[in-house]
Structure formats: structure tokens, C-alpha cells
Amino acid sequence: MSLKDQVxxxxxxxVVAVSECQGDLSVEVSRENxxxxxxxxxxxxxxxxxxxxxxxxxxxxxxxxxxxxxPAKKAEAETAPEEPPKPQExxxxxxxxxxxxxxxxxxxxxxxxRVPEENPVVDSVVSLFKAATWPEREAYDMYGIRxxxxxxxxxxxxxxxxxxxxxxxxYPLEGRGEERHLIYD
Amino acid sequence: xxxxxxxxxxxxxxxxxxxxxxxxxxxxxxxxxGTACCGIEMMCALAASYDMARFGAERPSFSPRQADVLxxxxxxxxxxxxxxxxxxxxxxEPKWVIAMGACACTGGVFRTYSTLQGINRVIPVDxxxxxxxxxxxxxxxxxxxxxEKIEKDHPLRALFDRExxxxxxxxxx
Numbered sequence: 001m002s003l004k005d006q007v008x009x010x011x012x013x014x015v016v017a018v019s020e021c022q023g024d025l026s027v028e029v030s031r032e033n034x035x036x037x038x039x040x041x042x043x044x045x046x047x048x049x050x051x052x053x054x055x056x057x058x059x060x061x062x063x064x065x066x067x068x069x070x071p072a073k074k075a076e077a078e079t080a081p082e083e084p085p086k087p088q089e090x091x092x093x094x095x096x097x098x099x100x101x102x103x104x105x106x107x108x109x110x111x112x113x114r115v116p117e118e119n120p121v122v123d124s125v126v127s128l129f130k131a132a133t134w135p136e137r138e139a140y141d142m143y144g145i146r147x148x149x150x151x152x153x154x155x156x157x158x159x160x161x162x163x164x165x166x167x168x169x170x171y172p173l174e175g176r177g178e179e180r181h182l183i184y185d
Numbered sequence: 186x187x188x189x190x191x192x193x194x195x196x197x198x199x200x201x202x203x204x205x206x207x208x209x210x211x212x213x214x215x216x217x218x219g220t221a222c223c224g225i226e227m228m229c230a231l232a233a234s235y236d237m238a239r240f241g242a243e244r245p246s247f248s249p250r251q252a253d254v255l256x257x258x259x260x261x262x263x264x265x266x267x268x269x270x271x272x273x274x275x276x277x278e279p280k281w282v283i284a285m286g287a288c289a290c291t292g293g294v295f296r297t298y299s300t301l302q303g304i305n306r307v308i309p310v311d312x313x314x315x316x317x318x319x320x321x322x323x324x325x326x327x328x329x330x331x332x333e334k335i336e337k338d339h340p341l342r343a344l345f346d347r348e349x350x351x352x353x354x355x356x357x358x
Contacts, residue, residue, distance in 0.1 A: 158299070159264045166298050175298030179263040 003107055010044045011037055026110040034098075034113050035123045041100060041109070042128060049100035049109055052125070055135035057115075057143035058095040062169040092116035094145055098125070115145055124150040142167035202341050209253070209279065210335045211241040213328065216252030216276065218269070221259030223286035223318040230321035240328055249275040254331055255308075256324070260288035261301040273308040281334065283327045284310045287317045 003025055008015055014037045017028040029037045041049040068090075094115040101108050115122055124147035125132045136147045137156040144165040147153060155162060163178055164171055215237070219227050231237050231245055238244075246252040249272045261269055273282070284304050287293035290313045292302035304310060311334055312327045 157264075171298070173297055178298075179266065179301075182263060182267055 003109070006047055007041070007109065010040055010047055014040070024108065024110060026112060028112045028114070031113050031115060031122060034096075034111070035125055035128065037111065038098065038100075038125055038128055041111070047102060047107075047109075048104045049102045049107075051101040051103050052098060052129035052131045053101050053108075054097075054099040055125075055132050055139065056097055057139035057145050057167070058097060059093065059143060059167065059169045060091075060095065061093050064090040064093075094120055094143055096122055096139060096145060120145045121148055122146075123148045124153075126150055141165070144168070202339055205340045206336050206338055209338075209340075210332045213240075213242055213254045213281070213331060213335065214244055214246045214252050215242045215254045215256045215328075216247070216249055216272075217245045217256055217258070218272070219256075219258045220261060220265065221286070221288060223258035223289070226318045226321055227256055227258040227285060227324060230324040235321040235325065237325060237328065240325065240332065242328060249273075250277055252276055253280060254328070255280065255282045256285055257282065257289045257304050257310075258285040258318075260293065260295060261304055261307075262299050263301050264299070266301050266307050269304065270307045279335075279338070279340070281311045281331050282308060283312045283314060283324070283331060285314045285324060285327070286319055287315065289313075290315065293317060 004018060004020065007025065007027055008018065011027070011029070014029055014033045015027055016030055019026050019028075027037075038049075041047055092114040094117065096113045096115060098111040098113075099108065100111060113122060120143070122145060124136055126136065126147075127149070133151070134156060136150055137152075137154060139145050140147060140150075140153055141155040141157050142165060154160070158166065159182065164176065166175070215231075217224070217227055217231070219225070229235060231242070242254070249255075253276075255273060255276060257269070273280070282304075284290050288295065288300070289304050292300050294317075296302070301307065312330045314323050314327045316323055
């Protein structure tokens with residue numbers, strides 16, 4: 001039985017989508033079920049994904065903008081320009097990705113959760129994996145994704161009171177001069 | 186009398202300044218502040234093969250209160266900037282600063298929201314050392330430049346200006 005079938009039979013209806021890229025399996029789970037899914041993958045005797053190697057956020061907004069711009073240009077060239085371009089439906093802006101490793105079988109698995117911009121809240125998995133504490137703080141610091149049930153959700157890299165989330169794609173690379181009060185006061 | 190001290194005839198007091206400068210020049214104790222790969226090169230310059238102690242940088246002082254030269258070697262993030270400023274403020278006068286490496290001078294390749302674009306935005310710098318990272322010889326050369334700067338200093342002039350500058354010149358005999 002392949003890893004894909006094993007994971008699918010383990011998670012059952014919790015799986016939203018499965019994809020495989022260059023031998024790496026990726027499973028998408030809905031936001032409400034992330035804790036249940038990870039604990040199932042951890043407890044399953046055949047899989048036993050008991051090691052969280054990393055957890056991070058992703059901002060897809062620029063990607064969606066690019067894909068939205070491309071087909072619109074094609075449509076203009078082919079059809080009459082009177083038709084207004086239809087607004088495309090995109091999945092939620094943010095993702096949280098969990099990289100799991102099974103120390104028993106030496107297999108790796110990527111679990112993905114999509115998080116909307118309006119309400120960026122995910123359940124914390126610190127009760128399952130203690131290793132999630134700092135990565136969840138980092139994702140909160142960089143993307144503003146809040147983790148429900150995290151014991152100590154503070155900024156990890158930027159200083160207390162930093163007013164933005166710097167890895168969001170709409171944040172300028174060189175910042176907005178937030179350090180002024182830090183340095184000159 | 187005091188006025189003559191540094192307008193030409195005060196032989197004793199100018200020699201006093203020279204003596205103080207000579208003493209300071211021969212013992213610029215460094216405060217190593219290594220925050221990145223430049224720190225490794227700085228350690229190399231302090232260690233046996235380059236031996237910065239030859240120039241009087243005898244003892245790397247890990248307390249800012251007992252240091253003369255702050256060697257800032259490495260990237261300073263904006264979060265770190267207030268700490269660097271505080272350490273500089275804790276150093277006793279007279280003090281000198283060497284900015285070692287591209288990051289300390291200008292921010293280097295890290296032109297981002299998190300990196301301070303040169304430590305001269307926070308503290309005054311005496312000598313800049315270019316390079317990424319600079320070789321230990323460059324740091325030794327920078328230390329020698331600091332020593333030259335110490336030599337040209339007038340440690341007593343400020344004192345005279347404060348004490349004697351108030352006196353009305355016409356009342357002097």
C-alpha cells in the first residue's frame with residue numbers, strides 16, 4: 001500500500017485534496033480539522049508521523065494576482081473587448097504548512113491548511129507537538145496568522161509593538177521606517 | 186598662565202597631553218562585538234597568528250566599562266540597534282568605534298526591513314573597514330588608524346576651555 005493510500009485511509013473524510021510533486025506527498029485539510037488530522041497521523045500505528053520538522057505560513061496573494069492577470073489578457077485578444085472580465089474565484093490568501101516526519105518509517109508528509117485573510121485563525125498544535133511553539137510564533141510574527149490555544153503567542157523575530165507583518169506580500173521589502181522610535185527615542 | 190598653556194609657551198602642559206596620548210595609544214583595549222561572520226575574522230585577528238595584542242589591544246574587554254575601542258563586527262538588526270546604543274553609552278570616555286565589514290558600514294547586501302543600514306545611524310564611527318568579511322590585516326590596519334587618531338587628540342583642551350575660557354583675557358597680567 002502506497003503512502004498516499006495509507007494517508008487517505010487514515011484521514012478518511014478529513015482530506016480535502018491530495019497532490020504529489022517529485023515524490024513528496026502533500027495533503028490539504030480544512031482549517032477546522034487540522035488538530036484532529038495531525039493527531040490521527042501521529043497515533044496511526046502504520047504511519048506514526050511523530051516528528052514535526054517545520055511549520056510555516058505562506059502568502060499567496062501575489063501568485064493569485066499574477067494568475068488573474070494572465071488569462072484576462074488572453075481573453076481580451078481573442079474575444080470582443082466589451083465583455084467585462086469575470087472576477088476569478090481564488091482559494092483563501094494564506095496557507096499554513098506542516099512538515100511531518102515519521103521516525104519509524106522515515107517517510108515525510110506535507111499537510112496544508114488554507115487560512116482566509118479576514119479571519120486568520122488556526123488551531124494551535126502545540127498540545128500535539130511541542131516543537132510547534134516557536135514556528136507558530138514565527139508565523140504569527142511574519143503573517144499575522146493567530147493560533148488558537150497557543151500558550152505564549154508573542155512575536156518571535158521582530159520587536160514587541162512592531163506594527164506590521166513583514167512577510168506579507170503587500171509589505172515593502174525595505175520596511176516603512178518602523179524602527180524610528182526604537183532608535184532615536 | 187593657563188591660557189599660555191596651549192597657545193605656545195605652556196611647554197609642560199603640551200608635553201602632558203603628549204604623554205596622555207602616548208599612554209592611550211599603546212593600550213586601546215577592544216570591546217569585541219561580533220554579531221556575524223565578521224566576528225570570526227575578528228577572533229582570528231585577536232588570536233595567535235595575527236596577534237592584535239602586538240598593538241596594545243592586549244585584552245579583549247567584555248565589559249563596556251573597561252573598553253576603549255568598540256569593534257562592531259557584523260550585521261546589526263533593527264531590533265539589536267537600541268542594545269548597541271546602550272553598550273556604546275556604557276563605555277567610559279574616551280572611546281572609539283571601528284565599524285568592521287560591509288554590514289556594519291552600510292547594511293551590506295541586507296537592504297531589508299530588519300537590518301540597520303549602517304551603525305552610524307545609531308552611534309558615531311571613527312574607522313570603517315570595508316570587505317565582506319575583511320581580512321584580519323584590514324582590522325589591524327583599522328586599529329592602527331585609531332591609534333593615529335588617538336595621537337592627534339587633545340585630551341586637556343576641553344578641560345582648559347571649561348576652566349579657563351571663562352576668564353576675561355584683559356584681566357590677565
